[in-house]
Amino acid sequence: MTTGIRHDEMRKRNRALVIAAVRRAGQPSRTEIARLTGLSHSTISAIASDLIEEGIMREIGQGETAPARRGRPQVALGLDPKAATVACLHLSFNSLSAVLVDYCGRVIDTRTHRLSTLTLGRQALVDAAVSAVREIACGHEDFLRIAFAVQGITDAAGRQMLWSPITPHSDIGFGPELEAAFGVPVTVQNDCNMIAAALRWRNPERYRDNFVAILLSQGIGMGLMLNGQLFTGTHSSAGEFGHMIHKPDGALCRCGRRGCIEAYAGNYAIWRKAHGKSAMEKPIADIKAGEMDALAALARREDGLTRQAFSEAAEAIGFGIGNLFALIDPAPVAIVGQGTAAFDILEPEIRAALAQTAGGQHAEAVSFETWPHEVPFIQHGSAMTALTSLDWEVFGPGLRHGAGGRRPESGRVVA
Amino acid sequence: MTTGIRHDEMRKRNRALVIAAVRRAGQPSRTEIARLTGLSHSTISAIASDLIEEGIMREIGQGETAPARRGRPQVALGLDPKAATVACLHLSFNSLSAVLVDYCGRVIDTRTHRLSTLTLGRQALVDAAVSAVREIACGHEDFLRIAFAVQGITDAAGRQMLWSPITPHSDIGFGPELEAAFGVPVTVQNDCNMIAAALRWRNPERYRDNFVAILLSQGIGMGLMLNGQLFTGTHSSAGEFGHMIHKPDGALCRCGRRGCIEAYAGNYAIWRKAHGKSAMEKPIADIKAGEMDALAALARREDGLTRQAFSEAAEAIGFGIGNLFALIDPAPVAIVGQGTAAFDILEPEIRAALAQTAGGQHAEAVSFETWPHEVPFIQHGSAMTALTSLDWEVFGPGLRHGAGGRRPESGRVVA
DNA sequence: GCCCATTTTTTCGAGCCTCGAAAAAAAGAA
């Protein structure tokens, strides 16, 4: 707790809570919302009528699942799709995609641009982002947020991209640049964190307060949910799982250091080993998915260098997860991305390595779930992150109860 | 946010906030509290008079620092030491200490018992704890909490000790046993977490939302503060920093696994290496502090096996911190315990190893602080943890606004 | 077809709580 609760703040929070309940439940009735939030029917009634009047929520009619029970039928409520739109950008190797989403979370439009991220200049990358937003948000004057997801390290404040394997340039301020161009708040976030956010929305039973999302692809990424919130460190987006040191002074990594997990488990590392190259050979830039599939097939078929390559990859991942679990405790793991195509080969050895670590005490109990395609998760996570920030920061506080807080400097109390 | 805010809850939280402000500020005036909490003077006046009437707070007079300014002098407020007492137990190798603390956090009484933790039975350990509490809390019928700190792994709920190097028995339910004996809530927590809690109280400027406390001693422990709260995993107390794998299939660790950080950096590991024993030799139980000091002196004096032993220890710690930082981002580090006596030898090599890791990108900027004696921190952290739980759970809610909430099953809304 | 039972939603007054303004209290300064 930081600061006292005033009267108007109670309303703001309860409003936001109602919005959040509707977003999560889909099309709940007022009674349902009362149950979900623990607030009284009268309060829900009052807040709902405010929200409807303000164009944030609307009545949907009888809802889909009309159980035809006795009594007055429930009126389903839903968020008003016209309340706002948000734009989600996703920058990855040679690709920039943009999605426009309405306030309900439905996709309005989507575009994908090819571009040569490795060779483009710093300003050209920013310009590409700006014109992608301009193109997709054109004609939608109600768009209120931009969520920018990028493969790489971002700062904790969500302002800029600090480093990325897809470009030689570092410290690119996508946040300020896009804000200057469009005048709406922008968050810059690591793509794996967005995957974690999406998992929580899609399957809150399994992915609730503590879980891990690992992206296996060219490189290795991670998103970490701790205590129910996305973990972002003090400076950067953290979660550089792929660059934990697996073997001191080991194989050469794309990042220039030696012995990183990625230097054993990234596509390029598996490819390098399978082709009998030295572990100190400079990683090659891009390997086609088909080529990796062929390697996996070969490893399944016969023993040899290729199988050994996958084996080393699995060992690195297993020890990495074990070390992670030693720190933060076993938790559900989602493995996402092209690398999951070979997960049948990897899993037994990942578990074997895991079992040798402190975090693997209950290795057999650790549960993996795999998803081959990361892009839908990244888009979904970005959209939901942007929309919930609207819920809490814009539509919860509302106009009447507006940000009119004078609330003088008010220090902090930490307990 | 989980559930809506009702009217009485606003009061409860603001009451708790006032108590927290007083606990942190020491002897603030009402005006000071208003500034700290952001609440109005009238509210503070009302809440303060309630709390005073209930015997939770009291007026202290002019306070210590009377600046003799013009105007009506401030009246200093303080927590009433007679409001409650808490008992703090600390179980470590061959030692059980008990401290009784008043509601202000001042030590009333302290006792230390010698006992042979390695040979005592499960029930004997529980009995020792019970009689330690009985002895120290005797005559204080106002004691309301027991905080039990133990070297080892505890469960996330704070109910029991899952595993500890100080006893062969595992899963000892100190929580339920002590609760049954005394009828007051008990929390069982890892000693390093208590160190972290204490650091936050002692130096909130440096140790605020994200930091790491590492205990260097016989073994290696860690307490982790993330996003302003002590991190406790899903099952155990987590933070098994000492058992992250430094080198796969490396030196034999006390825990039975191989290659753990502790197997290089624990006292026994340094001793083993310095004496030319094999890295697979079974760790010996207890090494005197004097003996470690002698080894450190030898390492300072001349090159050789001993210096190499400290060097390997530093490397393990450095890579461990680096891997930790790769995951959770660089943060201030406090190193506590007997092992800090040799920190002058360790630090350069820790930094050198750190610099080779992803987390060490700004290795020179990582800041270490050392404290030789862990026990005062553990006691302080335990006491403050128990006292703040009283603040929020007992004295904040109060009697009038009591737990009389019916609040039906109320589901959860997660945003 | 009409009336009753049932469930949802709204209305209304009561009770709290916080707030701002003003008053009261308690000192030093002139």
Added chain:
DNA sequence: TTCTTTTTTTCGAGGCTCGAAAAAATGGGC
């Protein structure tokens, strides 16, 4: 002794949530 300054209390206003009761909307039974 009076004025100034600062802290603390008092008091009425305004807002919010709550519970109870009323209103609304529908199915079931006769």
